[in-house]
Amino acid sequence: MKKIRNGIIAVVIPVICLYLLQCLLTPKYATDIKEGAMIAEYYNSNKNHDVLILGDCEVYENISPATMWENNGITSYIRGSAEQLIWQSYYLLEDTLRYETPKVVVLNVLAMQQAEAKSEAYNRMTIDGMKWSKAKLHSIQESMTEKETLSSYIFPLLRYHSRWSDLSFEDVSYMWKTPNVTTNGYLMQTGVRPVTNLPKAVPLANYQFSDRNYEYLNKIAQLCKEHHIELVLIKAPSVFPHWYDEWEEQIQNFAKEQGVSYLNLAKASEEIGIDYTQDTYDYGQHMNVFGAEKTSVYLADILQNRYNLQDHRNDENKQLIEQWNRLTADYHMERQDKLSQAESGK
Amino acid sequence: MLFTSFYFLVFVLITLFVYYIVQKRFQWIVLLCANIYFYAYAGLGGILFIAATICTTYIGARYIDADKQKTKQYLAQEKEQLTKEEKKAYKTKAQSRQKRCLATVLLINFGILAVLKYTNFIILSFTTFQTVDLILPMGISFYTFQSMGYLIDVYRGKADAEQNVFRFALFVSFFPQLVQGPINRWNDLKETMFVEHAFEWNRIRSGAERMLWGYFKKMVIADRASIALATITGDTSTYYGAYAFVGMLLYAVELYADFTGGIDVTIGVAELFGIRLAENFHRPFFSKNIAEYWRRWHITLCAWFKDYLFYPLSMSKWMNKTSKVLKKRVGKAVGSRFPVYFSSLTVWFVTGIWHGASWNFVVWGLLNSMVMLLSQEFKPLYEKTNHKLHYRNIPCYKVFEILRTTAIVCVLQMLDYYRNIAEAFKMMASMFFPGNYANVLTDGIFHLGLTMADYFVLLMGIIIIWCVSMLQRKQAIRKRLSTKPYLRYVIFMLLFLAIVVFGTYGIGYESSQFIYNQF
Structure with missing residues (x-):
């Protein structure tokens, strides 16, 4: 009996040590490269969203759920991450459906032009934050680049062990719990870097979206149909990377075939009221908070009108209103702080 | 695999x-x-x-x-x-x-x-x-x-x-x-x-412990040292002088940790199956001369050459005849030395070529042999000098002998990793011009792919190996620890955690083969 007890202790102690080391060494993304923390944040939210927004940086920097609430009473969440691929969006949708069934799914289509996973870093930022499920496992298998291994996703310590020499106070203080870095998936940017000149669109050898991307776009459409969710494809406003007419045509055709909506918000910039001298923080690639709020107002109006989304501001569920009011208050506080900082920085 | x-x-x-x-x-x-x-x-x-x-x-x-x-x-x-x-x-x-x-x-x-x-x-x-x-x-x-x-x-x-x-x-x-x-x-x-x-x-635990020790040497020390060494050997027009000196030390550490680590893993795995393999090392860097070093380093290969090449060759009928002829015609000194000289040079030529198909290894082997033959030739002189000066009684003399042997081994090993003989000798020579030592040792070494933290881990690893070697002098360390189960558990658990955290594996580190795999 004593031998068995000692044996168990002998195994448990190193396991605990490994767990503690993993907690310590895994990147926290709390103050730097915040994109890495966004996917995990979803699990802390109240899962009662009418709209789920999926996509890459063109959604988490260009659409503000707080604004959609303030103007239209729409509850929404962005599950987006840097360079998020189409299949990663699909598996995030699968993952989200384990917790809630939104009425509308908005998918940004820029990732359709990316046939392969670009780098391990982006994979990590999208996948590491997901809770373990079949969806996560499949997302890993589809995304892994040549040198990545499944074992390093199962035991992130195998990937991040070399961070021992880069440990900072942040790693200790956020060892157990990391602070929220977004407002329902929206990563606020307050800088202003106007569009000065547009890089010329380079002709491509092949404009055809890959079969794999089509396969997953179809899967997204299918999954939405199965759950009676309206799918809306969007191309978020930006002036580059260039969105080619050939790509536009393929998306339009797909939308027509599947009977889903497609909104090219980049083309509707004027209608939205985007001023590329004021509303972008990186020369037209992404929106700053001003551009994101304008885009959100525009998008929320369309979604509400087309899909009869409820205005929850007058909801009987006071808890929900309170929750969203708190969220918008925090959002405005962050907005104010960042704008003040930017002002004093000038 | x-x-x-x-x-x-x-x-x-x-x-x-x-x-x-x-x-x-x-x-x-x-x-x-x-x-x-x-x-x-x-x-x-x-x-x-x-x-x-x-x-x-x-x-x-x-x-x-x-x-x-x-x-x-x-x-x-x-x-x-x-x-x-x-x-x-x-x-x-x-x-x-x-x-x-x-x-x-x-x-x-x-x-x-x-x-x-x-x-x-x-x-x-x-x-x-x-x-x-x-x-x-x-x-x-x-x-x-x-x-x-x-x-x-x-x-x-x-x-x-x-x-x-x-x-x-x-x-x-x-x-x-x-x-x-x-x-x-x-x-x-x-x-x-x-x-x-x-x-x-107990056997499984013992085998696993031996494997852990091997992995520690390979993954924490050898593979870390190899990063800086690759930078140094990759561009000899930039990395000469003090860099060559640093590279020489790093290679000695890498080769020792890599090869002994690999053998520890090998012996440990065999032990899991209850199979006892021959030991291949006996604290080689405590040797007082090159001949002793080669009795303690890659023991099984050296013993193979001794039993199946050196003795059959030096004691062959042909050798006896040649020796007799030389004694008669050239002189006793030459005739009596010929069998040992010829056999030794042959064995070391083969040892060199066994290590790698390049002239670098041939020269490396022959130089090793020459050092040993020369030290044998000078033995009477050493004895005579010692008889007069009694320098062997000086307490630090043994340390000097160990350092001298290590220095010779390290310098000769430079032939292993430079592309050709000329480059190796050029780099050997460059170490003796103190032009860039101050700059390299204060700043340059941090631009070789290793950070200060890496050097610290490397140093700690070397100190641990050295301490273990010192402790092994009287009794195998695992035997010593066998009476202290809790201490043994803590030590091997720490070793395991050290490998997990400080090991050079995963993305960012190329998984490198054991050096001796290529032979």
């Missing part, structure tokens, strides 16, 4: 599981199957060559052994009928048959090794032809030497020929020792390889 890969550990665990659940009499068959899988994993082409070695050696050994038995039997039967001369003639005839068989098998196997390993070296060195694409079967140098050692032992009557070809195949292809040795002897290995093993927790 890299020893440091996740797959290797899974492979060992599965083999171990099957090994202990099957009937004990089938355990060796499990190992043989594991060997086949391990070898096939590296490429199916290699299997043909190792199979050729197994078959030819097995047949050769069986033939020699049978001939020996037949001769013995005949002589016993005809004891009364045959005259002394007739018996002698019969014996000589039999020996000649056996020798022919031995020579044929040796020729085939060393021929395969030579063709596969040295064809391109010869083409590049002596011709203007294009190199040819040849496969180099995994562990060919090791398994060829081990098989030929066995055959010679059978010929010499020191070992019995194995009757079962599959059992012999297991001896030749045992997967832990296949890639980097040690080169085992049949008589030693069969003691534990073919006996039945019951599952023993």
Whole structure:
């Protein structure tokens, strides 16, 4: 009996040590490269969203759920991450459906032009934050680049062990719990870097979206149909990377075939009221908070009108209103702080 | 399958599981199957060559052994009928048959090794032809030497020929020792390889501990040192002088940690299966001269060369005759030295070329030999000087001897990693011009791919190895720890955690082979 007890202790102690080391060494993304923390944040939210927004940086920097609430009473969440691929969006949708069934799914289509996973870093930022499920496992298998291994996703310590020499106070203080870095998936940017000149669109050898991307776009459409969710494809406003007419045509055709909506918000910039001298923080690639709020107002109006989304501001569920009011208050506080900082920085 | 890969550990665990659940009499068959899988994993082409070695050696050994038995039997039967001369003639005839068989098998196997390993070296060195694409079967140098050692032992009557070809195949292809040795002897290995093993927790723990120690040396120390060394050797126009000096020290650390670490993993894995392999190192960096160093470093290879090349050559009839002739014609000094000098230079030429198909290794081998012969020549002078000055009684003299040996070993090892002999000697010379030492040691070393933290880990690793070596002087450290189970547990747990955290593996680090895998 004593031998068995000692044996168990002998195994448990190193396991605990490994767990503690993993907690310590895994990147926290709390103050730097915040994109890495966004996917995990979803699990802390109240899962009662009418709209789920999926996509890459063109959604988490260009659409503000707080604004959609303030103007239209729409509850929404962005599950987006840097360079998020189409299949990663699909598996995030699968993952989200384990917790809630939104009425509308908005998918940004820029990732359709990316046939392969670009780098391990982006994979990590999208996948590491997901809770373990079949969806996560499949997302890993589809995304892994040549040198990545499944074992390093199962035991992130195998990937991040070399961070021992880069440990900072942040790693200790956020060892157990990391602070929220977004407002329902929206990563606020307050800088202003106007569009000065547009890089010329380079002709491509092949404009055809890959079969794999089509396969997953179809899967997204299918999954939405199965759950009676309206799918809306969007191309978020930006002036580059260039969105080619050939790509536009393929998306339009797909939308027509599947009977889903497609909104090219980049083309509707004027209608939205985007001023590329004021509303972008990186020369037209992404929106700053001003551009994101304008885009959100525009998008929320369309979604509400087309899909009869409820205005929850007058909801009987006071808890929900309170929750969203708190969220918008925090959002405005962050907005104010960042704008003040930017002002004093000038 | 890299020893440091996740797959290797899974492979060992599965083999171990099957090994202990099957009937004990089938355990060796499990190992043989594991060997086949391990070898096939590296490429199916290699299997043909190792199979050729197994078959030819097995047949050769069986033939020699049978001939020996037949001769013995005949002589016993005809004891009364045959005259002394007739018996002698019969014996000589039999020996000649056996020798022919031995020579044929040796020729085939060393021929395969030579063709596969040295064809391109010869083409590049002596011709203007294009190199040819040849496969180099995994562990060919090791398994060829081990098989030929066995055959010679059978010929010499020191070992019995194995009757079962599959059992012999297991001896030749045992997967832990296949890639980097040690080169085992049949008589030693069969003691534990073919006996039945019951599952023993203590043995498993002991094997795992040895593996952990090996992985620590390989993954925390050797692979870390190799990062900076790769930078230094990659651009000799930038990295000379002090960099060459730093590189020399790093290579000494890398080679020691890599090779001894690999052998620790090998011995540890074998121990899991209850098989005892020969030790290959005995604290080599505590040697007081080069000859002693080579008795403590890669012990099994050096012993192989001593038993199967040096002695047969230096004590051969031809050598005796030549020595006598030289004594008469040139002088006693030359004649008496010739057998040792010639055999030593031959052995070290072969040792060099065994390590790698390049002139660097040939020069490295010959220089080692020359240092040893010179020190032997100067021995009377040293003795005389010591007799007068008594410097050997100075307390630090032993330390000086150790440092001197280490310095010689390190300098000669520079021939291992520079591209050619000229470059190696240029870099050796550059170390003696103190131009960039201050700059390199204060700033330059941090631009070689290692951070201050990495150097700290490296230093700690070296200190740990040194402490362990010091503690091993009186008794094996694991034996010492066997009476202190809690302390042993803490030490090995820390070692495990150190490998997980400080090990150079995963993305960002290229998983590197053990250096001796390439031989």
